[in-house]
Amino acid sequence: MLAIQTESLVKSYGGANAVDNVSIGVEEGEIFGFLGTNGAGKSTTMMILTTLLKPTSGSARVVGHDVVQSPREVRRNIGYVQQDTAVDEFLTGRDNLMLQARLSHLPAGERGRRIDEILAMIELGARADDATVTYSGGMRKRLDIAGGLLHMPRVLFLDEPTVGLDIQTRRKIWEYIRRVHDEYGMTIFLTTHYMEEADSLCDRVGIIDRGRIRTVDSPSSLKSAMGSEVITMRVEGDAGALASAIHALPGIREMSRDGGEITVYTYSGTSLIPRIFAESGGAGARIASISLKQPTLDDVFISYTGRELRDDEEAAYDRKKAYRKTRELRA
Ligand SMILES: Nc1ncnc2c1ncn2[C@@H]1O[C@H](COP(=O)(O)OP(=O)(O)O)[C@@H](O)[C@H]1O
Ligand SMILES: [Mg+2]
Structure with missing residues (x-):
């Protein structure tokens, strides 16, 4: 059985397809990533897979359960870590996890032990009893990931797990994701617009552009096919x-x-x-x-999409800066 399977998945907003005919299969135990620029349709696909959005057409199964027909069974088997951190700043790290443990119906007798185990795995044990308002961005993200692991899901969904973090912190987070994958044998589905992230973490990568999957393969095969x-x-x-x-x-x-x-x-x-x-x-x-x-995944991305894998926000910022400069020059 595949951990995730979609068939001709479509999500349209007012005639435009945010997700356009996506058919993919993710093996159990795989780290699978969607690589695409902002607006490519990554989060929309993930929200359908996590039962938060209904597809316009097509179907999707997660660990064998249809996301529309059996959303409760799907939810029981998955963890979902959104792009924006969801920690309550006034609680400690441990209290945040305790709250989540209750929400996800973890048996009372298991909560403390499970939380300690996960805090140790992501190396937050020493800071667990500090208010999260004192945490760095990387620590918050780790706490977020910990929250997604509490009920030991079979599939963990990570939407842009390191966006906005500096490169050292990003590498640390990759290490934790790998550790979670290796120790718990979880299937991990992540999205990213960072080439290095897809390259270093994923067993297989799907390049997504304007809602469509352009190719799916291992990073090394994609590169050597160039x-x-x-x-x-x-x-x-x-x-x-x-x-x-x-x-x-x-x-x-x-x-x-x-x-x-x-x-x-x-x-x-x-x-x-x-x-x-x-x-x-x-x-x-x-x-x-x-x-x-060797060719990079960037070269692969350009060859499939005709576009560079640049951070769109950065590009927009550069454009704004250039615009301001022209105005200054004119004035
Ligand atoms: N609720 C919505 N209503 C209308 N358009 C949306 C909505 N959500 C997303 N979109 C559009 O769908 C496309 C894909 O968005 P998204 O899945 O968030 O991309 P990504 O996560 O890859 O950056 C974008 O063009 C976005 O503007
Ligand atoms: Mg997104």
């Missing part, structure tokens, strides 16, 4: 002879030489490098330096 690994080297001695020898090797897409600088485009960079070294002796050339650049 077929554009680039090897650059600086050569001493007979660079021309080495270039000819490399050109005869299998797996070369394209190459160029500028004096002692040779650039090779290939589908199989890591296996090609030792062969290039093997050829260099016979060609009377010495490789002084060599580097291999």
Whole structure:
């Protein structure tokens, strides 16, 4: 059984499809991510899967239960952590979790032990009895995630789990998400517009743009399908002879030489490098330096959507700044 399965899911608002014919399957135990810019339809899809929104058409099942026909069964099996933190600032971390434990009908005898266990896992134990108003953004997010874990759901939904956090804090949160996944064996469905987040956390990524899924695969397959690994080297001695020898090797897409600088485009960079070294002796050339650049998930995203994975808010801010500047110049 798949943990999550959708068939031709559509959600339209006044004629426009926020979610447009989305069909995906998420395996049990997988970390699956939706990667897309703001407005792509990530949150809308997640709200349908968590029973908070009804689809316009199509269907979705979570751990085998239909989200429209059996919302209670779905809810019992899932945890949902919204994008905006939902902690009560005047309560302590522990009290926030106790409140949630009651709301999610966790048996009274289990609450204390479960909360301690989860606080330890996300390393909040030492600050558990401080008011959350004193917590940093990263600590609040950890507390939020803890709240989603209290009833040990089979599937955990995380909507943009690290948005707005600095990169160090973001990496910490990734570590906690991985730990939760490994220790509890949970299926995790997350959304993000951060390329590095999808790349480092997800077993498989669905690229979503304007409500549509453009492709689904593992980050490494997506990147290697780009077929554009680039090897650059600086050569001493007979660079021309080495270039000819490399050109005869299998797996070369394209190459160029500028004096002692040779650039090779290939589908199989890591296996090609030792062969290039093997050829260099016979060609009377010495490789002084060599580097291999792999395509990033950003390159993949651009190739599927024609757009860059830039933070739209940042872009809007830049535009506003530029506009203000022009006005200042005019004045
Ligand atoms: N309640 C709503 N009414 C009308 N349009 C909406 C509503 N919610 C979302 N949308 C639109 O649906 C699209 C997808 O939004 P959303 O799922 O929030 O995207 P994301 O989470 O990927 O940023 C956007 O164009 C958004 O403006
Ligand atoms: Mg969103």
